[in-house]
Amino acid sequence: MRATLMYGAGDVRVEHVPDPTLREPTDALVRVLRSCICGSDLWPYRSMPTTEHGQRMGHEFLGVITELGSEVSGLRHGDMVLAPFVWADNTCDFCREGLQTSCRHGGLWGNDLDGGQGEAVRVPQAQGTLVKLPVGEDSALLPSLLTLSDVFCTGHHCAVKAGVGPRTTVTVIGDGAVGLSAVLAARRLGAQRILLMGRHTERTDLGREFGATDVIAERGEEGVTRAREMTGGDGTHTVLECVGTKSALDTAIAVARDGGVVSRVGVPQYEEGPLGFGMFMRNITITGGVAPARAYIDELMPDVLDGAIDPGRVFDRTITLDGVPDGYRAMANREALKVLIQP
Amino acid sequence: MRATLMYGAGDVRVEHVPDPTLREPTDALVRVLRSCICGSDLWPYRSMPTTEHGQRMGHEFLGVITELGSEVSGLRHGDMVLAPFVWADNTCDFCREGLQTSCRHGGLWGNDLDGGQGEAVRVPQAQGTLVKLPVGEDSALLPSLLTLSDVFCTGHHCAVKAGVGPRTTVTVIGDGAVGLSAVLAARRLGAQRILLMGRHTERTDLGREFGATDVIAERGEEGVTRAREMTGGDGTHTVLECVGTKSALDTAIAVARDGGVVSRVGVPQYEEGPLGFGMFMRNITITGGVAPARAYIDELMPDVLDGAIDPGRVFDRTITLDGVPDGYRAMANREALKVLIQP
Structure with a gap:
């Protein structure tokens, strides 16, 4: 064969x-x-x-x-x-x-x-x-x-591990197929507010159809600023990290609300990540993994x-x-x- | 005054x-x-x-x-x-x-x-x-x-964030006052099996009275080996990290069962920690923070x-x-x- x-x-x-x-x-x-x-x-x-x-x-x-x-x-x-x-x-x-x-x-x-x-x-x-x-x-x-x-189960796993539900606000990082699947999964689980961070319009357009309520095209610090602006300065209860790079993880932690959860399903392209005093004082959880x-x-x-x-x-x-x-x-x-x- | x-x-x-x-x-x-x-x-x-x-x-x-x-x-x-x-x-x-x-x-x-x-x-x-x-x-x-x-609320927070309950096995890392409090909190939440990692006998003795079922005096890799031996090779569902050093965090992750949770309440004396591929494939969650x-x-x-x-x-x-x-x-x-x- x-x-x-x-x-x-x-x-x-x-x-x-x-x-x-x-x-x-x-x-x-x-x-x-x-x-x-x-x-x-x-x-x-x-x-x-x-x-x-x-x-x-x-x-x-x-x-x-x-x-x-x-x-x-x-x-x-x-x-x-x-x-x-x-x-x-x-x-x-x-x-x-x-x-x-x-x-x-x-x-x-x-x-x-x-x-x-x-x-x-x-x-x-x-x-x-x-x-x-x-x-x-x-x-x-x-x-x-x-x-x-x-891919869809991976997006779903990301949302489930984050604890997405009707009362949780969500940021999805990444407009690849996993990120868009995570948007759809979050919507299916009842999320009302879903911020999608991605800069490829044809992809984020599908993301909107899947349930994203807001799209953030900016990346890095600018993206964090936008996400915080959109959430009264606080960030979202859950962040679905669907990329796997260190910078995506950094962004994820920065846009998480205090007490919130960063769930990651992008295969990590890093060995270590931020787990220091700032995150500790904010009670941020990092979860997720292979679905x-x-x-x-x-x-x-x-x-x-x-x-x-x-x-x-x-x-x-x-x-x-x-x-x-x-x-x-x-x-x-x-x-x-x-x-x-x-x- | x-x-x-x-x-x-x-x-x-x-x-x-x-x-x-x-x-x-x-x-x-x-x-x-x-x-x-x-x-x-x-x-x-x-x-x-x-x-x-x-x-x-x-x-x-x-x-x-x-x-x-x-x-x-x-x-x-x-x-x-x-x-x-x-x-x-x-x-x-x-x-x-x-x-x-x-x-x-x-x-x-x-x-x-x-x-x-x-x-x-x-x-x-x-x-x-x-x-x-x-x-x-x-x-x-x-x-x-x-x-x-x-101190007791901090131990309790550690156990709560880890999801300790009657069906979860627990490892507590650290025999300081927070670690012993975490033992007591885990027992109070119904945990039946509590491994306490600590090497000061007078402290681990109090830990046993608080509910620890096993004490592991070894540290580092030897400690991990002992904890895994005691749990059929798998580690425990929850790990309560009550020290705050990088080596304690490494140990915590190593003794967590796949799909398990490391909850930390020791003020982290590190900026970065292990979040790489191995942990990802094992679906380990890191949670906790200031109580x-x-x-x-x-x-x-x-x-x-x-x-x-x-x-x-x-x-x-x-x-x-x-x-x-x-x-x-x-x-x-x-x-x-x-x-x-x-x-």
């Missing part, structure tokens, strides 16, 4: 790789119908050291089950299924607590496993990992359902199926596998917000 | 200062009956640059009202009252949310105000700040009631009054004002756990 490999910064190739086969009785094979490129794929795309063997890419996909291990129950050949971006047994204590990202028998796609940006994937712990989709292969809902694999998408899919899918939310609008370009290298380039250059792959 | 001033590291003096007088109609004057030295007083005691005029010290006290401004209601001359370590109007939006430390009309003792380590204090925003004590001047409960001014003691006094006082808890046991030495310089020395040298002052 064909799949995507990254060989170093800027070097993405689609190549022939061995077809996946069942290895464990808990495995399933899935033919990929939709996949996509993640903002987090852009970090290695910008900085990965050159490797000889390449790294399999992609951690968001949905597709059709083509083969099942003997110990997988509840799933059948031909089922439409969605995979969260971390696989998990969904039965261990961490999974039962809704932290499938720390599953005792789970892990990340890629490395020695297939990635989602290919024609097929061997899915470990298939019974725990995969979620059945009650739609057909030609459903118009596939893009929105695919966002439950990662256990599996924990949220059952709750969020009905809203996608009945059209209450349409998180798939973050996809603004659709490509085939051949177009993947160009898709990376387009996302890295901010020509595309998020790229959908139909292998 | 006489009061305590700090002129620099290691230089604490008890001197004659002007008697306090009412300045605002919202003020009250309080004759101090009990005060104490705080672990946080030891930071300047170790590092404060020499000053010409000295810094008034003390932020924990209880006493008797001797004079009231015209706008103070609900309090009377002769009332026994307790002051939290931050004064506040107790009516602004932050106060109503239980964050009196961010009161719009509040502040810290000392600086241009009196400190608690003296004979009397002018209390700003007296109606909001002071809490009536239903005991007499000779009550045996005064030491425990005094802990509601800061809004005023928010907790009403809830905690009944337990002190009926003897359910006895947080005043952290006081292991009682002195008069003359003994204050030696009290600082004793606490700094760890000869005394916490020093009670009877002016």
Whole structure:
């Protein structure tokens, strides 16, 4: 089959790789119908050291089950299924607590496993990992359902960990696909006031449609000043940091109201961050982390199926596998917000 | 009157200062009956640059009202009252949310105000700040009631922000008066398993009486290893960081269970702390901060009054004002756990 490999910064190739086969009785094979490129794929795309063997890419996909291990129950050949971006047994204590990202028998796609940006994937712990989709292969809902694999669940996780609700004001930092998903998630959780910090008008326009009440195009100190002006000088109860840079974190803390929460889901591109006296005296909490998408899919899918939310609008370009290298380039250059792959 | 001033590291003096007088109609004057030295007083005691005029010290006290401004209601001359370590109007939006430390009309003792380590204090925003004590001047409960001014409320805040409850395992880092208070608070909130990290046996012995189920004398990596061994390799759901050093914070994060919370109430002696990829992938939350003691006094006082808890046991030495310089020395040298002052 064909799949995507990254060989170093800027070097993405689609190549022939061995077809996946069942290895464990808990495995399933899935033919990929939709996949996509993640903002987090852009970090290695910008900085990965050159490797000889390449790294399999992609951690968001949905597709059709083509083969099942003997110990997988509840799933059948031909089922439409969605995979969260971390696989998990969904039965261990961490999974039962809704932290499938720390599953005792789970892990990340890629490395020695297939990635989602290919024609097929061997899915470990298939019974725990995969979620059945009650739609057909030609459903118009596939893009929105695919966002439950990662990006929308990540925005939702950010909002949930922040404690967003009807009485919390919200700032979302970042107008990428995760930031816009966080806006939509915050709105869905009842937030009435959502400030979106981002400077790409076509993106913040979608952010407004998703529920942002105010847009702040300024960055850094100017952005902080604007956000504080808009909130009577106080900042917002919750701040959803959806970028991952140190400067975004600094901004997040600066626009948080005393006693507030900074929730971050952008993969941190820093080792240390501000935790000093000022934050301490203001009782600011820093939370968030990698999103256990599996924990949220059952709750969020009905809203996608009945059209209450349409998180798939973050996809603004659709490509085939051949177009993947160009898709990376387009996302890295901010020509595309998020790229959908139909292998 | 006489009061305590700090002129620099290691230089604490008890001197004659002007008697306090009412300045605002919202003020009250309080004759101090009990005060104490705080672990946080030891930071300047170790590092404060020499000053010409000295810094008034003390932020924990209880006493008797001797004079009231015209706008103070609900309090009377002769009332026994307790002051939290931050004064506040107790009516602004932050106060109503239980964050009196961010009161719009509040502040810290000392600086241009009196400190608690003296004979009397002018209390700003007296109606909001002071809490009536239903005991007499000779009550045996005064030491425990005094802990509601800061140290026990600080331990309680740490546990509350961490989300301690019957189903959460707890590690407390630090066997100072705040750490021991955090143990007692965690036990009071229902925690069944409390690991106390501290190496002073006479202190950890009191910690066991307060509710610690296990004591870890090792520090740093050895301490982390022990804590993980005791918890099946996982660490605890909550970690109460009651020291304030960077190494204590590092330890706290290392012994937190994935998805867990590090709550810190030790005044941070660092500007930056670990917030990188590892913590992110483990979904660790960092919370805590300066404790809004005023928010907790009403809830905690009944337990002190009926003897359910006895947080005043952290006081292991009682002195008069003359003994204050030696009290600082004793606490700094760890000869005394916490020093009670009877002016």
